[in-house]
Amino acid sequence: MSLETSLWRWSIFGAVVLILLVFDLGVLNRKNAAISLKRSLWLSAGYIGVALAFAAWVSWQLGADSAMDFLTGYAIEKTLALDNIFLISTVFTLLAVPREYQHRVLFWGILGVLILRAILIGLGAALVASFHWVLYGFGAVLVLTGIGMFVRREGSNQIPQTALRWLQRRLPVIDELHGRHFFVRVAAPGAGGDAPKRWFATPLLLALVLIELLDLLFAVDSVPAVFAITQDPFIVYTSNIFAVLGLRALYFSLADLTERFHYLRYALAAVLVFVGAKILATDVIGTMPAWVSLSITVGLLATGVLYSLHRTRANAVLTVG
Numbered sequence: 001m002s003l004e005t006s007l008w009r010w011s012i013f014g015a016v017v018l019i020l021l022v023f024d025l026g027v028l029n030r031k032n033a034a035i036s037l038k039r040s041l042w043l044s045a046g047y048i049g050v051a052l053a054f055a056a057w058v059s060w061q062l063g064a065d066s067a068m069d070f071l072t073g074y075a076i077e078k079t080l081a082l083d084n085i086f087l088i089s090t091v092f093t094l095l096a097v098p099r100e101y102q103h104r105v106l107f108w109g110i111l112g113v114l115i116l117r118a119i120l121i122g123l124g125a126a127l128v129a130s131f132h133w134v135l136y137g138f139g140a141v142l143v144l145t146g147i148g149m150f151v152r153r154e155g156s157n158q159i160p161q162t163a164l165r166w167l168q169r170r171l172p173v174i175d176e177l178h179g180r181h182f183f184v185r186v187a188a189p190g191a192g193g194d195a196p197k198r199w200f201a202t203p204l205l206l207a208l209v210l211i212e213l214l215d216l217l218f219a220v221d222s223v224p225a226v227f228a229i230t231q232d233p234f235i236v237y238t239s240n241i242f243a244v245l246g247l248r249a250l251y252f253s254l255a256d257l258t259e260r261f262h263y264l265r266y267a268l269a270a271v272l273v274f275v276g277a278k279i280l281a282t283d284v285i286g287t288m289p290a291w292v293s294l295s296i297t298v299g300l301l302a303t304g305v306l307y308s309l310h311r312t313r314a315n316a317v318l319t320v321g
Contacts, residue, residue: 013238040252047246066235068290072297073226073239079268079301080222085251090160091210095203104180105204106248109211113244120223125233135279138224142276145221149269163210174200228279267304271297
């Protein structure tokens with residue numbers, strides 16, 4: 001592949017991402033308002049449609065195997081986002097962030113993710129290119145992570161609370177919201193009326209920083225998972241970013257419904273073990289065809305979704321009633 005061709009493909013991807021961000025923030029969500037369930041579902045469907053269209057374009061440009069690798073990485077990243085959604089909901093609850101400001105926090109969080117993932121994937125690609133054995137390390141991480149998800153107790157994740165306490169001890173913060181601002185210049189709480197004004201971080205900034213830290217944590221699983229599928233940085237990055245771009249809309253669709261996907265965690269754990277084991281066993285079984293990897297991944301995740309909906313249908317009926 002020539003450098004000019006590669007740059008052209010990256011330019012196409014960058015243009016698509018820029019258009020999505022501008023359309024989302026500048027047209028659909030110009031005002032501070034809570035996003036309704038119906039609107040978030042339409043947005044989620046739109047982002048998924050764009051990702052599928054991009055996969056078709058990848059198939060035309062790079063071949064069917066590359067498109068299937070893209071879809072496999074996209075499916076894994078999208079499912080990992082469900083755990084992320086639960087923790088994001090915890091962050092907003094801890095800081096009492098109203099729904100009308102949550103989209104603003106998530107939008108800027110996504111911009112940070114674009115940069116963080118680019119750095120991590122660039123480092124991962126450089127490591128894999130220089131030291132092939134790093135892939136086996138990624139495989140081991142995925143197997144151990146999957147096993148950990150199987151045995152992890154419910155309610156044992158205290159990451160947002162611990163990180164929040166750490167930030168509050170190190171940043172000048174103010175407890176009250178000041179509209180949509182991340183920083184505010186006011187007198188210190190409890191100071192007299194003539195006290196000098198200082199800059200303080202608002203709960204919105206704390207929420208933004210926590211979300212970025214959580215994404216960095218989740219990238220430890222998601223980035224190795226996609227590198228275990230393909231070592232093409234273009235496929236790794238684009239599949240990650242298309243899954244993350246729809247995270248805001250997915251959040252407003254599923255934040256209140258995470259309990260209905262209770263058993264999806266076990267399906268995702270099985271996927272991570274499968275992908276990690278596939279890398280570790282490459283020297284024995286050879287390279288698995290892309291369509292097989294995609295079929296197994298989608299099959300496991302679909303089973304988790306359907307079983308979750310089946311087991312929780314009684315509670316859903318009671319809630320609606």
